[in-house]
Amino acid sequence: WLLNSVFAPRTVQANPDGSAAANYAWLEDFKALQRKPNIIVIYADDLGYGDLSSYGATTIRTPNIDRLAERGTRFVNAHAPSATCTPSRYAMLTGDYAWRASGTQILPGDAPALIRPGKFTLPLMLKKAGYETGIVGKWHLGLGNGKVDWNGEIAPGPLEVGFDHGFFMPATLDRVPTVLIENRRVVNLDPSDPIQVDYRNKVGAEPTGAEHPELLKFGADPEHSNTIVNGISRIGYMTGGKAARWNDEGLSDQLLGKAIDFVTERKKQPFFLYFAVNEPHVPRAPHPRFVGSSGLGSRGDAIVQFDWTVGTLMKKLEELGIADDTLVILSSDNGPILFDGYDDKAVERAGEHKPAGPYRSGKYSIYEGGTRVPMIVSWPGRVRERHVSKALIDHVDLVASLAELVGQPLPRDAAVDSFDMLAPLMGRSERGREFVVEDTKLMVTTGTTVASSGARILALRQGDWKLIRGSVEPHEFHGNEIGTLPKHQLYNVARDPGERENLADKMPELTAKLASMLDKLERD
Numbered sequence: 001w002l003l004n005s006v007f008a009p010r011t012v013q014a015n016p017d018g019s020a021a022a023n024y025a026w027l028e029d030f031k032a033l034q035r036k037p038n039i040i041v042i043y044a045d046d047l048g049y050g051d052l053s054s055y056g057a058t059t060i061r062t063p064n065i066d067r068l069a070e071r072g073t074r075f076v077n078a079h080a081p082s083a084t085c086t087p088s089r090y091a092m093l094t095g096d097y098a099w100r101a102s103g104t105q106i107l108p109g110d111a112p113a114l115i116r117p118g119k120f121t122l123p124l125m126l127k128k129a130g131y132e133t134g135i136v137g138k139w140h141l142g143l144g145n146g147k148v149d150w151n152g153e154i155a156p157g158p159l160e161v162g163f164d165h166g167f168f169m170p171a172t173l174d175r176v177p178t179v180l181i182e183n184r185r186v187v188n189l190d191p192s193d194p195i196q197v198d199y200r201n202k203v204g205a206e207p208t209g210a211e212h213p214e215l216l217k218f219g220a221d222p223e224h225s226n227t228i229v230n231g232i233s234r235i236g237y238m239t240g241g242k243a244a245r246w247n248d249e250g251l252s253d254q255l256l257g258k259a260i261d262f263v264t265e266r267k268k269q270p271f272f273l274y275f276a277v278n279e280p281h282v283p284r285a286p287h288p289r290f291v292g293s294s295g296l297g298s299r300g301d302a303i304v305q306f307d308w309t310v311g312t313l314m315k316k317l318e319e320l321g322i323a324d325d326t327l328v329i330l331s332s333d334n335g336p337i338l339f340d341g342y343d344d345k346a347v348e349r350a351g352e353h354k355p356a357g358p359y360r361s362g363k364y365s366i367y368e369g370g371t372r373v374p375m376i377v378s379w380p381g382r383v384r385e386r387h388v389s390k391a392l393i394d395h396v397d398l399v400a401s402l403a404e405l406v407g408q409p410l411p412r413d414a415a416v417d418s419f420d421m422l423a424p425l426m427g428r429s430e431r432g433r434e435f436v437v438e439d440t441k442l443m444v445t446t447g448t449t450v451a452s453s454g455a456r457i458l459a460l461r462q463g464d465w466k467l468i469r470g471s472v473e474p475h476e477f478h479g480n481e482i483g484t485l486p487k488h489q490l491y492n493v494a495r496d497p498g499e500r501e502n503l504a505d506k507m508p509e510l511t512a513k514l515a516s517m518l519d520k521l522e523r524d
């Protein structure tokens with residue numbers, strides 16, 4: 001039964017009562033709509049399953065996101081495709097799991113474009129359906145063809161893989177260059193102060209965190225102790241581009257402003273906005289008006305800032321009269337982490353707060369905490385309201401599901417891991433995927449930086465069962481267990497959400513069956 005259901009064709013599934021046709025009346029309904037819905041994907045960075053009050057957080061309050069959940073469907077079994085940023089975003093945007101491709105580990109800020117022009121992507125598909133597409137925020141999928149010239153045209157990048165507009169950061173908050181790019185150019189670049197970036201050797205004469213810790217707003221580990229920008233030492237060295245550097249405390253407002261401009265200018269046409277916010281990724285430097293707002297230090301304050309951002313954007317949609325025409329999907333690229341390189345007291349201030357909720361570990365981990373993330377979908381009058389869905393779903397499914405929504409065919413051999421989950425996404429069916437593959441990589445040091453370029457660790461979720469493929473001795477990174485063991489692990493995540501009772505020895509047959517299923521999935 002396992003194998004048959006896994007390899008079932010990528011078709012729309014009937015509801016449990018079998019009444020597929022009747023259940024699809026709503027789909028026919030909105031296919032007949034004159035206007036296709038706008039689509040906004042709000043993708044948080046390192047936000048955990050337990051970080052929102054609608055997901056059980058009691059210390060942090062997130063009223064704006066909770067309201068979105070009340071007006072829509074809240075998923076409790078949703079997965080980011082991977083336990084770190086680059087592979088999750090790669091999978092979400094292409095519909096292919098990252099482990100099928102090479103080079104899909106956490107990228108340095110000067111890495112070449114990972115999604116090559118010509119590859120089928122979510123924004124490309126939506127463009128074909130008449131959407132204007134934009135990204136605002138974190139890219140972290142590489143730029144250019146090798147050596148990027150930050151002072152010239154930067155391509156390929158988002159514009160070469162389906163986005164009409166881009167206002168984005170090359171990589172992460174903690175990586176150089178700490179500048180924003182609009183379409184193909186660095187914003188506010190003064191040609192007489194050119195940017196140079198190097199991930200191995202120091203460039204220019206600017207102080208580093210390692211040399212001048214007294215210049216820092218907060219301390220950092222050796223990997224985060226290179227060039228200091230805005231009182232924060234980063235991963236990698238840069239010089240020049242002084243006028244172009246972002247201000248961490250104001251960045252969130254700046255990105256929100258761009259997101260608001262994007263939707264305002266396009267309120268008459270269907271648009272797709274990928275709003276990739278940074279909260280609560282390190283370094284956490286929220287705007288002063290949020291400092292102290294959570295009682296949990298800067299990580300909690302960053303989450304409150306994110307909540308406010310979501311509320312402000314939603315209010316704008318209402319003011320523009322397009323709230324009812326806009327499908328909003330809010331989720332996170334991977335699970336949570338408290339300490340991730342900066343001494344911001346996130347661990348000490350966490351108190352009783354459980355960033356991964358009931359799940360084990362968080363970012364970087366193959367345990368549920370690594371990829372089980374909050375996911376909220378809302379579209380007033382269309383997506384079921386006040387609904388909690390247990391459907392198993394993965395961000396890799398957005399491509400096929402949204403293609404179904406806008407009536408676009410998927411080319412053969414494209415988006416191979418993406419299933420049409422439109423019915424569950426709309427809160428109309430509890431039947432999600434038959435299986436999900438969870439993914440991470442071991443963190444290793446290459447040169448002076450640490451990246452997830454080690455062994456790939458995979459797990460298979462099938463119904464309530466989870467097999468973690470045997471790999472290496474236990475590892476941990478920044479206090480999060482990676483979840484590796486030399487032998488396979490088997491858990492029942494419904495009865496044992498914390499993955500404490502390894503049933504592999506007790507249930508060797510199921511273990512072997514799931515392991516061979518995972519092998520087959522990987523091969524095909």
Ligand code: NG6
Pocket residue numbers: 045046084085086106140172174223224235281282334340341449450451452
């Ligand atoms: C790691 C960084 C970490 C973070 C992560 C990427 C070190 C020691 N740690 O390499 O701070 O930037 O990469 O996070 O360098 S992610 O959410 O974009 O995947």
Ligand code: CA
Pocket residue numbers: 045046084085281333334
């Ligand atoms: Ca992340």
